[in-house]
Amino acid sequence: xxxxxxxxxxxxxxxxxxxxxxxxxxxxxxxxxxxxxxxxxxxxxxxxxxxxxxxxxxxxxxxxxxxxxxxxxxxxxxxxxxxxxxxxxxxxxxxxxxxxxxxxxxxxxxxxxxxxxxx
Amino acid sequence: xxxxxxxxxxxxxxxxxxxxxxxxxxxxxxxxxxxxxxxxxxxxxxxxxxxxxxxxxxxxxxxxxxxxxxxxxxxxxxxxxxxxxxxxxxxxxxxxxxxxxxxxxxxxxxxxxxxxx
Numbered sequence: 439x440x441x442x443x444x445x446x447x448x449x450x451x452x453x454x455x456x457x458x459x460x461x462x463x464x465x466x467x468x469x470x471x472x473x474x475x476x477x478x479x480x481x482x483x484x485x486x487x488x489x490x491x492x493x494x495x496x497x498x499x500x501x502x503x504x505x506x507x508x509x510x511x512x513x514x515x516x517x518x519x520x521x522x523x524x525x526x527x528x529x530x531x532x533x534x535x536x537x538x539x540x541x542x543x544x545x546x547x548x549x550x551x552x553x554x555x556x557x
Numbered sequence: 558x559x560x561x562x563x564x565x566x567x568x569x570x571x572x573x574x575x576x577x578x579x580x581x582x583x584x585x586x587x588x589x590x591x592x593x594x595x596x597x598x599x600x601x602x603x604x605x606x607x608x609x610x611x612x613x614x615x616x617x618x619x620x621x622x623x624x625x626x627x628x629x630x631x632x633x634x635x636x637x638x639x640x641x642x643x644x645x646x647x648x649x650x651x652x653x654x655x656x657x658x659x660x661x662x663x664x665x666x667x668x669x670x671x672x673x674x
Binding site: 491 | 607
């Protein structure tokens with residue numbers, strides 16, 4: 439079963455606007471981490487931001503913030519003041535702590551959202 | 558600087574040939590991973606290793622093999638049994654291999670693009 443769902447295959451955003459990328463996840467593990475990665479056209483995967491399942495506050499890193507709604511199992515990435523260099527594929531990922539499932543040690547990735555920032 | 562080095566950046570394979578992709582990390586990470594990415598698609602897990610001399614199959618292990626003889630190294634061999642090997646291959650590592658490491662992200666190499674001649 440798909441553990442990470444990103445429902446937006448692609449989106450356009452105008453420069454200087456904010457954009458929200460959706461991510462929902464599925465786990466029965468009370469302890470887990472959620473991550474967002476950026477993949478520009480050159481291919482490298484860049485770690486952006488982390489949210490722990492027990493964190494009380496939403497994570498922020500510069501222009502990136504994570505809108506974490508635990509009850510809804512949602513971890514949306516918000517990019518404020520978009521720049522042309524933000525054009526890339528964005529992946530949501532989860533790592534669970536459970537030792538007894540076949541997911542242990544694995545990262546579950548979503549299908550990604552392609553963001554294109556226009557001038 | 559600590560990081561993950563993948564080589565070569567581009568690789569071409571002839572029919573019936575095995576090729577090996579190199580992945581080396583100096584982050585002192587226990588866990589290492591190999592992913593395949595097709596154009597416009599997400600990442601698919603090929604193999605992963607939590608500790609030296611141990612590794613597990615991922616979702617698409619058929620036609621691939623790995624070894625983990627050293628903590629720093631996790632080479633991937635694309636065998637002739639893999640009939641459609643053209644893809645972008647990413648190696649990653651992360652700290653920890655037990656409970657309590659769910660806050661540790663994966664760090665990625667720059668990838669290897671493999672094509673069929």
